Amino acid sequence: MSAAPRPRFVEVGPRDGLQNEKRTLPPAAKIAFIDALSQAGLEEIEAGAFVSPQAVPQMADSSEVFEGIKRKEGIRYSALVPNEKGLERALQAKVDKIAVFTAASESFNQRNINASVAQSIERFRPVVLKARQSGLPVRAYVSTAFHCPYEGRIGPEKVMAVVGDLLEMGVDELSIGDTIGRASPVDVRRLLDALLPVLPLERVFLHFHDTYGMAVANALTAWQEYKVPGFDSSAGGLGGCPYAPGASGNVATEDLAFAFSACGAETGLDLDNIRAAAACLETHLGRPMASHLGRVGPIRS
Amino acid sequence: MSAAPRPRFVEVGPRDGLQNEKRTLPPAAKIAFIDALSQAGLEEIEAGAFVSPQAVPQMADSSEVFEGIKRKEGIRYSALVPNEKGLERALQAKVDKIAVFTAASESFNQRNINASVAQSIERFRPVVLKARQSGLPVRAYVSTAFHCPYEGRIGPEKVMAVVGDLLEMGVDELSIGDTIGRASPVDVRRLLDALLPVLPLERVFLHFHDTYGMAVANALTAWQEYKVPGFDSSAGGLGGCPYAPGASGNVATEDLAFAFSACGAETGLDLDNIRAAAACLETHLGRPMASHLGRVGPIRS
Numbered sequence: 001m002s003a004a005p006r007p008r009f010v011e012v013g014p015r016d017g018l019q020n021e022k023r024t025l026p027p028a029a030k031i032a033f034i035d036a037l038s039q040a041g042l043e044e045i046e047a048g049a050f051v052s053p054q055a056v057p058q059m060a061d062s063s064e065v066f067e068g069i070k071r072k073e074g075i076r077y078s079a080l081v082p083n084e085k086g087l088e089r090a091l092q093a094k095v096d097k098i099a100v101f102t103a104a105s106e107s108f109n110q111r112n113i114n115a116s117v118a119q120s121i122e123r124f125r126p127v128v129l130k131a132r133q134s135g136l137p138v139r140a141y142v143s144t145a146f147h148c149p150y151e152g153r154i155g156p157e158k159v160m161a162v163v164g165d166l167l168e169m170g171v172d173e174l175s176i177g178d179t180i181g182r183a184s185p186v187d188v189r190r191l192l193d194a195l196l197p198v199l200p201l202e203r204v205f206l207h208f209h210d211t212y213g214m215a216v217a218n219a220l221t222a223w224q225e226y227k228v229p230g231f232d233s234s235a236g237g238l239g240g241c242p243y244a245p246g247a248s249g250n251v252a253t254e255d256l257a258f259a260f261s262a263c264g265a266e267t268g269l270d271l272d273n274i275r276a277a278a279a280c281l282e283t284h285l286g287r288p289m290a291s292h293l294g295r296v297g298p299i300r301s
Numbered sequence: 302m303s304a305a306p307r308p309r310f311v312e313v314g315p316r317d318g319l320q321n322e323k324r325t326l327p328p329a330a331k332i333a334f335i336d337a338l339s340q341a342g343l344e345e346i347e348a349g350a351f352v353s354p355q356a357v358p359q360m361a362d363s364s365e366v367f368e369g370i371k372r373k374e375g376i377r378y379s380a381l382v383p384n385e386k387g388l389e390r391a392l393q394a395k396v397d398k399i400a401v402f403t404a405a406s407e408s409f410n411q412r413n414i415n416a417s418v419a420q421s422i423e424r425f426r427p428v429v430l431k432a433r434q435s436g437l438p439v440r441a442y443v444s445t446a447f448h449c450p451y452e453g454r455i456g457p458e459k460v461m462a463v464v465g466d467l468l469e470m471g472v473d474e475l476s477i478g479d480t481i482g483r484a485s486p487v488d489v490r491r492l493l494d495a496l497l498p499v500l501p502l503e504r505v506f507l508h509f510h511d512t513y514g515m516a517v518a519n520a521l522t523a524w525q526e527y528k529v530p531g532f533d534s535s536a537g538g539l540g541g542c543p544y545a546p547g548a549s550g551n552v553a554t555e556d557l558a559f560a561f562s563a564c565g566a567e568t569g570l571d572l573d574n575i576r577a578a579a580a581c582l583e584t585h586l587g588r589p590m591a592s593h594l595g596r597v598g599p600i601r602s
Contacts, residue, residue: 184563262485
């Protein structure tokens with residue numbers, strides 16, 4: 001276990017987390033949230049999305065948010081971008097990195113972004129090209145990489161097909177998502193056995209949801225057994241699950257980092273500050289945070 | 302992984318779970334809860350405790366509960382017993398098995414049952430002897446086996462000392478408890494590396510709390526890597542944590558069994574029925590159940 005690498009966290013709370021929240025937050029609350037996260041030791045924060053305000057009202061203010069945040073040196077502030085128009089706005093907002101979004105499941109992609117997997121990839125081909133010409137690194141989300149809410153279990157071969165197209169297009173890193181939280185460590189091993197022979201470890205991020213309580217076990221499996229260093233997480237467990245109202249969503253950054261820490265890793269994160277940053281959103285969202293650490297309160301060493 | 306044994310669950314919700322709940326349940330609600338659990342495929346249910354009603358008011362009705370339940374063939378109904386007086390009551394109630402309770406941490410034992418570890422063991426020596434003479438199997442709880450709320454980290458050598466005394470006394474099985482939920486898979490490996498050379502696998506049960514969200518990862522580590530088959534859990538995640546009000550307590554039976562199932566195990570449990578059995582207590586307890594599955598709702602295959 002001593003050879004497990006230092007874990008790297010991509011904080012997705014301000015985008016992936018908030019976008020599933022029903023109550024729209026004022027931009028000032030988002031800016032304060034991101035600024036607090038910047039002080040907590042995170043190296044990358046997905047701070048917004050340049051998508052249609054009709055489709056995702058919660059992200060309509062991303063330009064204002066990017067303008068308002070205090071950027072800290074050494075932190076990458078990224079944004080989700082679905083098309084060339086979004087990329088224009090992202091470039092104006094001076095994002096440090098962009099992310100595009102597709103899925104391993106045809107049915108999910110169709111219902112989520114109204115395109116087949118192949119169409120979605122063709123749609124963002126010019127986005128990726130232009131982003132790279134502008135010197136921006138590109139992440140691609142591959143959601144429903146283990147289970148799909150419509151199709152059930154998704155085999156590694158479907159993930160590998162999408163991953164192949166994305167790598168060929170020049171995407172820098174992949175975020176492999178267990179969108180509905182049904183993956184187990186056995187599923188994680190099966191997928192990593194297929195994925196890692198074609199993808200260098202540092203270009204893989206795993207994006208777990210804690211819907212069924214298996215996110216921490218999955219992340220530790222990938223890190224301890226396969227030496228995968230990169231994980232997405234969401235401060236306060238922000239996010240919920242649109243397919244199971246009331247259920248947990250993205251794994252909480254503080255829960256995941258606590259577990260890595262308890263396994264001996266140096267995370268560089270201030271967990272009490274992350275927990276507190278998320279807790280400040282409770283009034284806006286009208287509910288307590290979903291993280292385990294949020295319920296425990298300040299951590300005693 | 303194919304060699305991992307069939308997991309065995311000891312349901313501790315009606316005793317360990319309820320005993321930490323502030324609102325006292327009527328015996329009829331406990332009886333209905335246990336009867337529902339009996340129908341859900343569990344093989345052992347800790348149904349009560351014959352302790353001082355002043356010390357643990359929630360357990361004052363254990364004789365009535367044992368009298369009221371519909372015992373199902375093949376299920377062991379056990380009870381916690383602190384002393385000879387408790388054993389008399391347990392024998393009258395025709396329990397199938399008893400459990401005694403101590404801790405690996407001196408400070409915890411002192412504050413929890415007002416005895417040193419050595420005193421607690423001497424105190425139940427005649428209980429264990431008499432129970433065995435009566436043909437009852439005996440379980441011993443060793444709590445704070447990883448961390449103590451007062452002393453911090455507990456080394457495996459402290460656990461091994463208590464375990465040695467218990468085995469020498471003739472205890473049949475041990476339930477090794479992470480009372481405050483701070484153990485990680487690394488801690489689990491460290492303890493099992495010390496424990497398993499002296500204790501046959503089938504006599505070890507691990508008792509995890511999900512306070513920090515690591516219970517499922519810990520259980521899967523013990524099961525997959527060490528082939529430990531036995532785990533304690535609590536339907537609905539009943540229990541809470543007296544050291545962190547509002548935090549999760551015992552790992553939920555349905556969450557743990559779901560994770561084992563997702564890893565390919567045949568658990569024999571009906572998770573929807575376990576979830577539903579716990580949900581029936583929500584009105585009495587005045588709060589929703591804490592399990593992940595409880596929040597997701599009925600499981601779609």
